[in-house]
Amino acid sequence: MEEIFGYLIKDLTFTSDLAENSNRLLIKHNRTRIAEHSQRVAKKAKILARQYGIDESLAETAGLLHDIGGVYPNDKRIEISKILKINILPEEEELPLIIHQKISVIMSQQIFNIQSPDILSAIGCHTTLKAGASILDKILFVADKIEWDQDGLPPYINEIERTVNISLELAALTYFKYLWNDSSKLKVIHPWLADAYSELSKK
Numbered sequence: 001m002e003e004i005f006g007y008l009i010k011d012l013t014f015t016s017d018l019a020e021n022s023n024r025l026l027i028k029h030n031r032t033r034i035a036e037h038s039q040r041v042a043k044k045a046k047i048l049a050r051q052y053g054i055d056e057s058l059a060e061t062a063g064l065l066h067d068i069g070g071v072y073p074n075d076k077r078i079e080i081s082k083i084l085k086i087n088i089l090p091e092e093e094e095l096p097l098i099i100h101q102k103i104s105v106i107m108s109q110q111i112f113n114i115q116s117p118d119i120l121s122a123i124g125c126h127t128t129l130k131a132g133a134s135i136l137d138k139i140l141f142v143a144d145k146i147e148w149d150q151d152g153l154p155p156y157i158n159e160i161e162r163t164v165n166i167s168l169e170l171a172a173l174t175y176f177k178y179l180w181n182d183s184s185k186l187k188v189i190h191p192w193l194a195d196a197y198s199e200l201s202k203k
Contacts, residue, residue: 001110001111002083004080004083004084005110008107008111009111012024012028018061018064018065018112019039019042021112022035022038022064022068023039025111026038026070031070031071037148038063038064038066038068039064040147041144042059042061042062043060043063044063044147045062045140045143046059046063048142048143048164048168052139054139058118058122059122059140062122062123062126062136062140065108065112065119066101066104066122066123066140066144067100067149068104068107069100069103069104069106070100071107072100072103074097075096078099081099084103086099086102087102089190089191091190091191094188098188100127101124101125101126101127102124104123104124104126105120105123105124118134118136119136121137122139122140122141126140126141127144127190128190128192128193129141130192131192131195131196131198131199135168138169138171138172139168141172141175142164142168142175145160145171145175146164155178160174169200169203173197173200173201176193176197
């Protein structure tokens with residue numbers, strides 16, 4: 001395990017319950033809001049996994065850990081990413097909030113011993129999505145947008161809840177169109193997001 005993760009888990013006793021363990025870590029570092037959001041996303045991802053016929057436990061695990069990198073504040077994320085030898089894109093340098101998805105992948109591997117490529121892929125693109133996304137990637141992306149981490153309900157909630165019952169692709173496009181229709185929401189255009197939007201728009 002990377003040395004920089006040592007202080008995160010100091011004095012924490014982990015059990016076999018991933019939900020409890022991830023919750024404890026976040027709350028220990030005063031990330032109660034992220035902890036609550038992650039529990040909601042995990043629950044929604046599990047429901048969507050059942051709806052779309054994939055392993056519910058994979059979706060639940062991805063949901064629980066997708067924002068674990070949020071334990072680090074925005075002003076520390078680039079520094080942490082460099083220590084972890086994460087490939088940092090210019091858009092992530094400009095808006096460090098985005099890179100928490102990559103930090104979450106490494107924390108999931110090293111702290112929680114998650115080695116499933118499917119889970120790690122979903123965690124690693126849950127904010128931006130990416131071209132060639134798997135069903136699990138799209139499930140976590142959509143669940144994260146439905147159970148967003150802001151106050152109140154998302155302004156696109158009615159449309160995304162309608163489209164998610166048609167397809168995950170339409171649900172993802174609903175969120176992308178929300179971003180594109182209000183440029184103030186797009187502080188940067190991450191290349192993964194642009195690629196995913198372009199791909200889904202052609203289907």
